[in-house]
Amino acid sequence: MAENEDKKNGIENVSGKVEETKKEDEYEKLCFICHRPESVAGKMIDLPNHISVCSDCMQRSFDAMNNGGFDYSQFMNMPGGMNMNFGDMENQIPKSQRVKKKKTEEEKEPVLNIRNIPAPHKIKAQLDEYVVGQEYAKKAMSVAVYNHYKRVATDTLDEIEIEKSNMLMIGPTGSGKTYLVKTLAKLLDVPLAITDATSLTEAGYIGDDIESVVSKLLAAADNDVDKAEQGIIFIDEIDKIAKKKNTSQRDVSGESVQQGMLKLLEGSEVEVPVGANSKNAMVPLTTINTKNILFICGGAFPDLELIIKERLNKQASMGFGADLKDKYDHDKAILEKVTIEDLRMFGMIPEFLGRLPIVFTLQGLDEDMLVKILKEPKNAILKQYQKLLALDEVKLEFDEGALHSIAKKAIKKDTGARALRAIIEEFMLDIMYEIPKDDNIGQVTITQAYIEGTGGPVIQLRGQEVPRIGQSGQ
Numbered sequence: 001m002a003e004n005e006d007k008k009n010g011i012e013n014v015s016g017k018v019e020e021t022k023k024e025d026e027y028e029k030l031c032f033i034c035h036r037p038e039s040v041a042g043k044m045i046d047l048p049n050h051i052s053v054c055s056d057c058m059q060r061s062f063d064a065m066n067n068g069g070f071d072y073s074q075f076m077n078m079p080g081g082m083n084m085n086f087g088d089m090e091n092q093i094p095k096s097q098r099v100k101k102k103k104t105e106e107e108k109e110p111v112l113n114i115r116n117i118p119a120p121h122k123i124k125a126q127l128d129e130y131v132v133g134q135e136y137a138k139k140a141m142s143v144a145v146y147n148h149y150k151r152v153a154t155d156t157l158d159e160i161e162i163e164k165s166n167m168l169m170i171g172p173t174g175s176g177k178t179y180l181v182k183t184l185a186k187l188l189d190v191p192l193a194i195t196d197a198t199s200l201t202e203a204g205y206i207g208d209d210i211e212s213v214v215s216k217l218l219a220a221a222d223n224d225v226d227k228a229e230q231g232i233i234f235i236d237e238i239d240k241i242a243k244k245k246n247t248s249q250r251d252v253s254g255e256s257v258q259q260g261m262l263k264l265l266e267g268s269e270v271e272v273p274v275g276a277n278s279k280n281a282m283v284p285l286t287t288i289n290t291k292n293i294l295f296i297c298g299g300a301f302p303d304l305e306l307i308i309k310e311r312l313n314k315q316a317s318m319g320f321g322a323d324l325k326d327k328y329d330h331d332k333a334i335l336e337k338v339t340i341e342d343l344r345m346f347g348m349i350p351e352f353l354g355r356l357p358i359v360f361t362l363q364g365l366d367e368d369m370l371v372k373i374l375k376e377p378k379n380a381i382l383k384q385y386q387k388l389l390a391l392d393e394v395k396l397e398f399d400e401g402a403l404h405s406i407a408k409k410a411i412k413k414d415t416g417a418r419a420l421r422a423i424i425e426e427f428m429l430d431i432m433y434e435i436p437k438d439d440n441i442g443q444v445t446i447t448q449a450y451i452e453g454t455g456g457p458v459i460q461l462r463g464q465e466v467p468r469i470g471q472s473g474q
């Protein structure tokens, strides 16, 4: 009750003050001495220059002064000797360690209004502009996100509780898992925290404890608890915390991490440090409820195909419809046939899988998809280079053959689309270095021969920009 009153007073105090103080007022006051926020320590006593001290600390300071026989009046009268500079002290608690005030009911507007959640097909259409291929993944994700935020928005009508739409993404490295999540968070304008499951350990062991993912999210939300509570947490390399087989030691970074994550995935109150990634005496704490946080786990799950194949072969070789044993050996879409049972065999515990109801797979990227990735997305690598050179008024073109040659090189590296940038950067370095030297150059065409090291790029001077035969018109 008292806290509510305080908040109201806080708001009344702001009105009428200058804009700057209004901004400052979004943050909770922190006690200058013990660093506890006002919501914990109670009403603060304001000193000049935005310094606040809680009443406990104020009392303690006075007690100390009295007991020590300190002559306070003399202290204040010391001519210039003990000049306390409040202006400097104000900056001693960095903003990054302060929590934004919880907004009061009236001014609270949901980050995603129910009317603002676009329908799944619209979410997917947005994803299409950035992510090439992966049609099924984009569709599954759009529906899950739509349901999730609908659930968040209708929080109050909980007679029929809608299950949380946490997801598990399975796909080879460089197929766009992280990219999908990043794009999604950007489109929805929600904070996103990305963590590697490999860095997590059971609380008390060396490594980040599991709750550190939540404090990362808080940081991504600029310490705004409301925003963080509707954010997305992406846990990458989730396959690395599979249960270890045949081990006698305590599995502090595998099965225990899965166990430790159960509560978070489902929704629980977590106490996290503000502006730091470990709890210690000097860091203020705040509480975050993970009930509405969307968790997405991703991993490559190497050799999961073998498990799926074995299961399918076993099924196929039973009964009358017995099939050939190698029927699935060349099945490219084998990963799509994954079941919860296969993931359990892989080493994920059933309770963990139970909290990730939406499971989907991404395909490895083939040559054509890689070429598309080079040129089609809104922020495609080629478009980025074209824009850079356009600033020097130079037109940059790529032959179709050159693009396929880049894609072929990328496939050899076996790191999916991730290899593309490295390959392009390697040969674009010379172009980006040489071209601005000569003001007469009007257009550069990257050819297949140049990529393969058997020739050079085609350079045209200004005023003679005649399109070559076979070159794309744009």
Ligand SMILES: Nc1ncnc2c1ncn2[C@@H]1O[C@H](COP(=O)(O)OP(=O)(O)O)[C@@H](O)[C@H]1O
Binding pocket: 130, 131, 132, 133, 134, 171, 172, 173, 174, 175, 176, 177, 178, 179, 180, 373, 377, 416, 417, 418
């Ligand atoms: N399907 C895709 N469409 C567009 N770009 C992609 C796609 N897949 C990967 N990329 C590009 O490759 C980079 C690496 O992909 P990433 O999402 O990090 O792979 P991973 O699946 O290993 O998480 C991304 O930053 C993105 O630029």
Ligand SMILES: [Mg+2]
Binding pocket: 177, 178, 179, 236
């Ligand atoms: Mg990744």
